[in-house]
Amino acid sequence: MRDHDALWQPLQVGPVSLKNRVVVTPHALAYGRDNLMTQQSVDYYEERAKGGAGLILTEAQVVHPSSRGMMLRTLQSWPTEVIPVYERLAKAVHKHGAKVFVDLSHFGAEDNNTMHLDNWRSLWSASGLPSPTYGEIPRPMTEEDIAELVAGFGRSARNAAVAGMDGAEVHAAHGYLLCSFLSPLTNRRTDAYGGSTENRCRIVIECAQAVRKEMPAGEFAVGVRLSLDEFVAGGIEPDEGERILRTMDESGLFDYFSVSGGAALTFHRTVSPMSIPGTPLVDLAMRAKKIVDKPILTANGIADLETANGIVERGDADLVAMTRAHIADPHLVSKAQTGREDEIRHCVGGNQGCFSRMAKGWSLTCTQNPAAGREAELGLGTLEHVTEPRTIVVVGGGPAGMRAAETAASRGHRVVLFEQSDELGGQIRYAAKLPTRGRWAAMVSDMERTLDKFKVDVRLGTAATVETIAAEDPHHVVLATGSSWRTDGYLAAVGNHGGIPGLEHTTVLDPITAIEEPERAGKRVLVIDETGEYLALGLAERLAADGREVEVVSTRMFLGDNTVLYLDLAHLYPRLHAAGVTLSPQHAVFQVTPEGAVVGRIWDGRTRVVPVDSVVTVAMRDPECSLAGQLRGRLPFTQVGDCVAPRKVDEAIYEGETTGRAV
Template sequence: MTKYKNIFSSLKVKNMILKNRIVMPPMGTNYAAEDGEINEEHIKYYEQRAKGETGLIIIENVAVDFPLGSNGTTQLRIDQDSYMPGLYKLTERLHRYGANAAVQINHSGASAVPSRIGCQPVSSSNIPSKTGGAVPRPLEKDEILDIVQKYGDAAKRVQIAGFDAVEIHAGHSYLISQFLSPLYNKRTDEFGGSVENRTRFGRMVIDSVRKAVGPKFPILLRFSADEFLEGGNTLEDTLKILEYLNDEADIFDVSAALNDSIQYQIDKADLKDGWRSYMSKAVRDKFHKPTITVGNIRDPKVAEKILADGEADLIAIGRGLIAEPKWVSKVKNGQEDMLRKCISCNVGCAGHRIGLNKPIRCTVNPDIIYEDTYKKRKVTKQTNVVVIGGGTAGLEAACTAAELGCSTFLFEKKSYVGGLAREISKFPAKYRIGYFPSYLIKRAENLNNLTIFTNTKADIKKIENLNPDLIVNATGSKPLLPPIKGLEENIGKEGGKVDSIFGVFSKISEFEKMDLTGKKVVVIGGGAVGLDVIEFFSERKAKTSIVEMLPMLGKDLDVVSKSAVKEMLKKYDVDVNTSTALVEVNEDNFKVKKDEKEVTMNFDYGFVCLGMRSQIEGLKEIQEYFGEKNVEVVNIGDSVRARKIIDGVREGRDVILALEKIGVL
């Protein structure tokens, strides 16, 4: 603990005393019941983070006005007294572990979705909260005053329900933000135009909340310090705005961005740890109040330095606490090497909630609600488990089986484990993905009943020698190479110019040393991997082109990555060719077909990234041989079909179900 004396110092703000400086910021979950009530799984989710010794947990935004103020598919509500008992149960549970609890109160305004709320959204003006969003209607003055009162009523419920503080959301394209930002606010009355007028609604909300909760109850104000959009508020603008909002705000929660710059709100993968701390420092230096900073913070050394340098008073770890509920306790107990760090993929969290209206999940943590509860279960007799393949799915299966008491053996034909995740992390912009295989390897090393054989291809004889009760096949995937003229002859040829994605991986260090300025690079395939290749070469000043059969790029990307890709393509002036098919591969050009016309695309380097397909060599023989011996064989991960890491990891944890099936748990 002395190693991180700033992280583990207390902080008193009015009548709230925090035991450390780590904050779980508000993040939507889609866990609430359909009527906006909190439920047991929802409480369990937050309880895990309190058990992990998080100092302050700010519950996700709750609606102060229903249906107009609601933004989630299933969102917590606090617009009626009937929601207070459930929220009180939540605060009781969190307080048991010494965590302080706040809750964010919010009105979504134009960010509400008409199909969810059953009517037209409202806002400061008639400007959608994002490109392609619904057109809202401007609020009348009497409606504004009514919403102000609803904020106050909600804050009083927050206090009675046992929370230690209340946070007002004034950022991220929600209603108060829609008044503050000149991008949204086109009003000509006393709520629009000048900075004073645009802050009037927010000022009234803060005053309403303070009147409701009294002088000693802490009020947090969250806002977008820089909107990162042309014509939007800059940090300098926000510092002026806060002059009007400063009174009665006790903690400034300094965030960033709007819906159309979401990659700077829910940080894209290549933004460095703590990149936003300069914003909180600017706010702290001007107003001399406690500030919270956030932004891809994974490393406790980074968190400690931000605090020590006076750039913030509190460190918010969002997705990192979804991935690792025990972040604080592990750091406190010297277990930094066992942190399950967030890889910034945004697939199960933002991708599920914002893009797909599903409950949040996590790529690297297959159970974010019950966490390690499965470890309480143990096998009832000697059980041997053989795992074939050392990618993330296979490693998760092997570790889980060993943690349940199985004697577990993993075969990997390569000289190392980690699979495709380890390869993808070779891209400089995707280095965080490497956190996960590193964590799994460390986890495996701590399990005495797990043996890993590298440079070893599994076969029936080797498996049989281990007397398996359960065999898990996790042999992954390989590049999809369709029967296109010239592809087989040219791809991966020594000294050639055409490669698959694995060719990129094997030559990344070589490419990093080259001067690629002006080199022509053509990538076939506009999925996640193809776009990673484009980004890599574009950043190195190559002249890049991308070809995709579908009418859009990145069809299956999460909403954050899509926004980041859009920005990247524009920044580097990438030549984008959608609705375009590859018809022939030559040693220095691709022939493609677009609008019924054949076009030749010359290149210095050409890459075929048409996705991946399952690799199941030997699986049928293993299933047949061991099936006759009544040994259960399960196939998981990309060897079922090529998907995302999150799918294979979940199936790896589901080895529990296979052990149940054979009756050993």
């Protein structure tokens, strides 16, 4: 057991005593109904309290009907109907010795004014400037609007206090409504709420005063979340962030400060993707520590306990948010405290199950942890151990097969896993070899340790056949045989179901081969991408880094459009441009001739010839399901992952988990 003593020290935050320094900060769950949290929400938070977190903050709770938020399931805190669910939440969290604060928010212009048919309205903002995310032009708030907002903060805080919650955090960061007042970039007002730092802070202070007015004296903590740097020229820059922090501290209203960074335009720096190593916002917390004598909470990228402990031990911050780490493993604290740190599942920073789903308005889950959001079905204590162990054979050592094997074995079954290659991990193993994708390897390592713990009989370099499977006399077979990339150039968007004519005139590679044997790509490489994912662009970056001329062609509106949802694109594009990669969206390869690839615009068919030494096709995958046909009628089996239909690793792990529980 590693020593993380600094993390386990209690901390007094105003009138509230926290048992340790580990925090789960606000993040969108989207489990609500009728604008209220549900039992699903309570179950989610309780699991993290049960796992040992000291403080949990709810997802954003909007304080006024003018903010219905970016998602259909935005939650409200101002009506009294929230009190019963807040009571259930407080009791559930307190049962495990944790504290729970409510996050009080208003999204301002970061909203859609006509999303809800019963709530069309003009959006509120400091100065009527549109959101860079949604582009809708809001209206500047009047003094009457401000008075309503302030009252909404007070009502919401009263509801939380009546329900037994422990505190409230005033959200004034990340480009939302209160932040639009704080930022000189978005606050152009000339009244008492604009101009000087003190004036721009006025609305936040008034909201906090309303919260304080409704609180039981000496029982309820109040904090504020601030972007100390918006990373936008003309916005809140560090010196101005420090002035804002001093003004807030001098008000005497706040028991702690949650120090963050970023705005709507720079949210990729608020929640770092896999490509950004380390803890990029800790330096802002360190600045805050020199200014105020109140507990400072830092967030973003704190994925392991060793890093978290170091931050507290050095005095860089007093509290550490391990939010995505707790999505991936809600029990990481209790595992560490009981000598089971090697059992922790690590957040890989892919932002697939969490942030990208939030951006689409979908309910949160986790690539690594399909129990996230499904605590009642898959959470701690729901795994049924078998009374009669059976033999289970798993074919395929990718994510789906590994998860099925470890889950079945953890229930008490004898499990044999056949993997035809010499390593486990499947296509994730290759993804981890691309630039900035090394953290995918942590997922494979986590599952390898669990397979070893539960004594799964792993047979590498062994291609399974009907005969070798039958020789184990299995009760059930799990087929996780994956998928393979096509190299015929099939492009659904242009209907060339026969593939690209003339590919025999060049070397054609699938992405796995290009990763493993880049020398076969030659000097001039054309990558065809129809996925919109990171793979094609990461491969292009890797090939260009070796001095190759690389162009990426796609029929999509822009290259890597799905990586926007993972917060990767803003980090990835500068690297691609620096590497000299040519990006050609809205184009297709119509044919290949001895002179080169004929690349044309999809709208008018205008073409050009690109000399190439190779074409890499990142477009279509076929499921590998031949073994299913051979087993049918002979042995009972279940297919999981890509051999059912090629999809993402999220689905593979979920299906592996649920199948491992069912066999």
